[in-house]
Amino acid sequence: MPHLLLSAALIALLPAAAQAMPACPQPVMACERATPGGLALILPGRVSTVVVDDADAPGVRRAAQDLVTDLKAVGGGEGRLANVPVAGATVIAGTLGQSPVIDALVRAGKIDVSGLRGQWEGYVKQVVDNPAPGVSRALVIVGADRRGTIFGLYDISAKAGVSPWTWWADVPAQRHPSLYLTAGRVADHPVVKYRGIFINDEEPGFGGWARATFGGVNHRAYEKVFTLLLRSKANFLWPAMWGKSLWEDDPASAPLAQEMGVLLGTSHHEPMQRAQADWKREGSGPWDYTKNAPALRTFWRKGIERRGKAEDPVTIGMRGDGDEPMTEGTAIDLLQGIVADQRSIIADVTQRPAAETPQVWALYKEVQDYYDKGMRVPDDVTLLFADDNWGNIRRLPPPGQTRAGGAGVYYHFDYVGGPRNYKWLDTNAVPRVWQQMRMASDYGADRLWIVNVGDLKPMEYATSFFLAMAWDPARMDLAAMQAYPARWATQQFGPAQGPAIGALLTRYGQLASRRKPELIDATTYDLPSGEWARVLAEWNALDGDARQVEATLPAARRDAYYELVLHRIEAMTNLHRLYHAVAANRAAASAGDGATAERMAQAARGFFARDAAIRHRYEVEMAGGKWTSMMAQTHIGYTGWQQPDTDTMPALATVAKPLPLPASTLRAAQTIAADSGRAVDGGGVRWQRVAGFTAAGAAMIATPTTAPAIERPGGASPHIVYDVRWDRAGPMTLGVVAAPGLDARGNGKHRVAISIDGGAPVMLDLMAGETAETWERSVIENRRVATTTLPAVTAGRHRITLWLVDPEVVIQGLTLSPAGS
Template identity: 30%
Template sequence: MKKLRKNNLIKNVAVLLFCFQVSLLIAQKQTTSNFTVVAENTVTSILIDKNDAKVVTIASDIFANDVEKITGKKPIISTKNNQSTPTIIAGTIGKNKWIDDMIAIGKIDVSKIENQWERYSVQIVENPMASLDKTLVVVGSDRRGTAYGILELSRKIGVSPWEWWADVTPEKKESLSLTLEKEVSKSPSVKYRGVFLNDEDWGLQRWAALNYEPEIGDIGPKTYAKVFELLLRLRANTIWPAMHSSTKPFYSYPENKFVADDYAIVIGTSHAEPMLSNINTEWKHDDMGEYRYDTNSETIKSLFTKRVKETAKLEGIYTTGMRGEHDSPMIVGEDDTDAQVSLLERVITDQRAILKKETKKEPKNVPQAFVPYKEVLNYYQSGLKLPEDISLVWTDDNYGYIRQLSNPKEQKRSGGAGVYYHTSYWGRPHDYLWLNSSNPVLMWEEMSKAYELQSRDIWILNCGDIKPHEYNIELFLDMAWNIDYFKESSSIKNHTKNWASREFGEASASKITDVLFENNRLAYIRRPEFMAWSQVEPVTKEGETELTQYHYGDEVSGRIESYQKIIDATENIYNEIPVFRKDAFYQLVYYPVIGASKLNQKWLYSFKNKFTAKQGRQSANAFGTLSEEAYDRITKETDNYNTALKNGKWNHIMTMSPRFLPVFAQPATSNVTNIEKASLGLALEGYQMEVNNKVINSYADVLPVFNSYTNSTYFIDLFANGKGTVNWQAKPKADWILLSESKGTLNANSLEKRIWVSIDWSKIPQGENKKEAPLGHDFQLIPPSFKVNSAIDFISEGKITTIGVSAYNPKFAALNNYKGFVEDKGYVSINAENYTRKKDGKEANWTLFEGMGYTNKVITALPRTATPLVDMEEIKANSPVLEYDFYTFNFGEVEVNLQAVPTHAPYNGIGVRCAVSIDDATPVFVDFETIGRSDEWKENVLKNASVKSAKQIVNKAGKHTLKIWMVDPGVMIDQVLIDLGGWKKSYAFPKETVKK
């Protein structure tokens, strides 16, 4: 008996020692281990429990297929432990007996993930049980956590989440192994994360109906299974299904909801689809009457009840409240806000009663959302009483700027908050349904703001047809999964580079990133879909472009050249991409960039055609041809996408003209016919009309004045009038006038030539060192001692045309060693990030964001939770301030124009304001907020810019300092233009006038 007790004591001590050693091992840093997935004669198997969730089987099968695509060998998935090969054990705590056994004996520690939301652990375990030597264990806290853990293995072996949806073919390998430390995932930053399939009429629905799922002719369970697989690979968990009238309602196909449950995907619905219903197609007027709650509530409640009964045992988020049909306001008998609010409160009360009855749960335990979209936001702001447990899902204004977020009181609501965000939109002022033209850094900024202000429960991205929104979908969902990876604006460029490296290799990643960021910058200035200057609701014809062709270096030509550079870069990169990834590159980079570039060039060359035709230039015809060629290139690439790519896999997915709006058509072009013998024509920067050789001292025969302090350059266009060949020669009358070319020939192959005029300031006579004298705003009133005049003779066919050249070249002692901005032609232009000094505030500081704005950089005051400062003395004492030194040659009243990113006030109490002053003047408030869907708001979102001005006094010519003070945190300043009366009409502010 004593011997038995002694043996038991020894056993207990041994067990305690073992447990202590295990605990110590877990507490220490994990060592790296190797696990063989596929070797010459070995293929791992995957051991799962038949009692685990279906999604575990699905994820295991996805991973097994991924292994097979790489190696040609597929792991066996088994529910019985009779394995002798290296094994992966994958399962959910409490649902997998082998995992539960390992937990019980201390082989794995799950204390960090147990009872947590969607977490997983991946680790290699030695001798987990008698028949197994080394095992890779994936354990999830719940069914999705397990699935994410399994699919993390797919990422680790080099399989892209876009393997199927963008044909990112895995690289072939003979063997496959994993080297890893124990990995424990964090809780997702956002609880419900997903996408809204919307405006699917021209892509996803047609593709599914005519190509992928023709057996039902619609987006059905087969298509949704592929969508759900993508969501799992991207660690998403929620979908708002497609809901246009072109698509049958999600629940009209009974299998859809079961496929969603198999993939563990949560179903929600949009702001216009209460209680998981699809009003667009489920509401039948002939049988159900009018869709009005004030007169037909019982019929509406019957629809809600039917849907809740059908979905009560499945995971879903019920949208509460209601709007009208087809994304319209709710119809209410009394046309006043109080009546609308009262009726909406009644709707929500009735909906919650239905939920309680049919789910047998208290409403607070059923996920619900309220989406204050468009007019519903006004109802909420007007005092609508919303139960605390319903999640507030805030929305952007459809163009990427969040309308409102939770105030400090709302941030404490038990239901929390979320965001519904667009990268695709149908509606006024103009759709953007074709390409992914939403700036990813702007999306990061707005979603980071939302997260900072506690919108962390539901994030939904309206991504249209999925394609070509692949990158922004992944970025959005990566932020929702782990926002900690995205602390700085530079995180987005790093993310893009890592994404490009994963998809196309490290060698091309930097070049691809540069192309995409330049494409983003150009789209930020004007989305491709907005290039016709037309609008919708109602649809209007193409309008007059705001881009200037004769001021500031010619904005139209500059944009053409910028797009040509990324076209050339993209085509060069395509040639370098390995063959097995070319189709992926085409979908993820090539088509979106070429499409955006050619849609721009189509319109830009059209603008050139019309402008030059008015001047009678023969080159107008060539510009018209280039516009047509750009249109033809879009057609060619779209046809290739649909019919040739992957042998027609994506046929019907891509439409180059959603809704057939004017912007997608081939613009009409003007034709110039001149049968006279060719002669030389000239057009100068700064003048809308060409030089008239028949008029002596034409108003258009002098270039704008050159300024030594900004080292100005200007262009002269030489063009052929009539048919034939024109030889030309340019002779400056002073050696300080420099020309990019001095002679040439114009003919049918080269109908015009742009030459650039600059000044050799080392040769020009120096102005006298006198007291600064005022200069005319157009520099034509410069005193002789400051202005040097000469000319250029253009000689052709025996005729001489003289173009005047004036240069401003004084020597002011005050500008010796001066670093800052100077007036040029009556204005001072500043990029906001290039401040001379900045001063920190009591609570906030000015911070640089890279990758957005007209210059790809904006500056903002953070944190967003800082207290707004509205008292002038408090502003001067405690507000962070930016200072810009500038020098003027004029004085008097000026307009300080500030261009900001057109964001909205996050909530009442924080606005969109800053303050400006020149020198020691009292700061003047500048407010960028807009009201509703006003004309001002429309202009702002079409330009991605809000321009406001404040009057200030420049009391003398000379040095001054512009100060920009924070009033509200979060305001993003892009550019500044101080107008002394000389700024001409242009779309963007002129380039910076920095002293050279």
């Protein structure tokens, strides 16, 4: 976008894909011009007709009606839904074995459905000549099951120019008075079977918004959630559960999910399809299986009875009441007995073997200890591994392990707990999400992926990426991940602004990865050294870039732009301005400079007021006030892990009452970029450079992560060589900076090795001496650092070699500093 004066940092992030691309190179692709053998999907003056047989599932007809509406929004003309092929029909859709219309086309050999029958959520799309009398050419969509058909229909909506976020982020359809589909056939199906989100920590945001908009978290609110999931090719939901029960709060909600095709589950501490709120309302006695087993079995039985004939996966096991540990210690025998009793209930209610009902055992927090100490569940149960609540997967199944129930991952974009809540903004950098979930896929955890999205907004971008990757993790390779921001932004805002907006989102993720906003205060960065000024300058530059892009957008897209892009940048920039001003106020007061102290105090008060104005713009000014309460989450004034009741202005200082200043924690260190060395592959392992991994730049990762650990690094084993210049003689401290990952293999180690000038490699364990305190520091700073002291280093040039040991370690850089500094 040459007419924009974008910052150098943003220009560097514009993808090469922003250049000219070949037009319509793929089958069944939307184009603005006709192609040989293609289909005119939308034409001026023509009614867009979608055909779905009445015998098909209700959810299919819902999706077909949405497609009709979407095509009208794109083309500006008229549309209709028909139940039999009529003259001029443009789309004919249905489910194999459920749609007489589709089955007749298959018998006539009009469409190729080879490999489709029996495939979970698979679909075929094919441009077919003369599919019915009076129809010269149409797009035929065939689903292997009802969701396959639904996903095929919504895929056309997306290709035509309607975002999955059309309602949730006020993204207008991209208008095309004429639109064509290329000829050919496309078949697709998901790799991860269950793909979904968990609406959680939903007060005051989502809950307040739903009550203001729909009168409660009821079926009207959930209809919007269900539609978003299906448009995103997702199929699974853990519903909001802070004092809520989707099943009991509104008896219409669960049947609506069943009708639409969305699978419902319950969270890691709500077994047997029963919300925690159900027990609070109707439970009798303690939530303690050693004391109250009969009452709990009766309670759980009702959950399975209420589930009926749904396909919903059932959470089994037990945690303590209120998401607490069930007991002190690891009561394996007790939990195994609970699981056995729950499976007996399932078998008795369904009148089928328990193995025929999908079940999930969530290995969350202390429950993973049960697994690590030998507890096992029947082979048909899905093992749902979890991250550490901060995006670092704690454990994965052994590579190549085969279980009928498979394994999955419960991931977090939002969290309530230590070392501090983070639930105000989306601060999840896509490259880190990609690296962790790619590792999960490599290890075979591909049965269920679910992510805690908090209030859902403003997690739109990260949620889209997570669900897109879940559809087919292998398809989301490094190149696809790095192209994703521009592709996603283009879907929301069109090709003219898409690359620049994608670069904004990428840069935001980089800068936000430094530290969650709830963890930032006036002492986060060092003022005297200029660290605060450098960090603030980066945010100011990004804010300026975002506002320049906003000025190029048509008015109809500015609400969406604010919700999806500008709000998070503006809010984080303002927060940094606030705390920088507070730091400068305190420093000036301590130095006796009353005038500067007062000037910075006034600036800080202004930024604090601006924070409230930003919320007002989001909730009141955007989209006609549609998002009331959605940004009500407090975020300023934390003193512990739990949120403050209200946002509180940080304490300011005067010359008469100065506040103590923290001592500078900066060390005179030379930093070395992770990607500045020469990467050498070996032993079937290769290095990949992942751009934009942190605020500092790229990271280096090894692939495959399932490769064995290299216990004796050296020689031809994988390594990276860094040429450095050291300006003094004497002992040197060499540090390796890595992402805050964990030992997903369960070996308690997270290692690399270091050598200098061809010397013997020295092993470094980034998790050595791991405690709750060291883990907290790693997630607060979003990095791990391991150091070693080299006793006698001469001044001049040196060659430092970093050797791969544990393939899951992500290298973010090196540091050099005089020993003892």
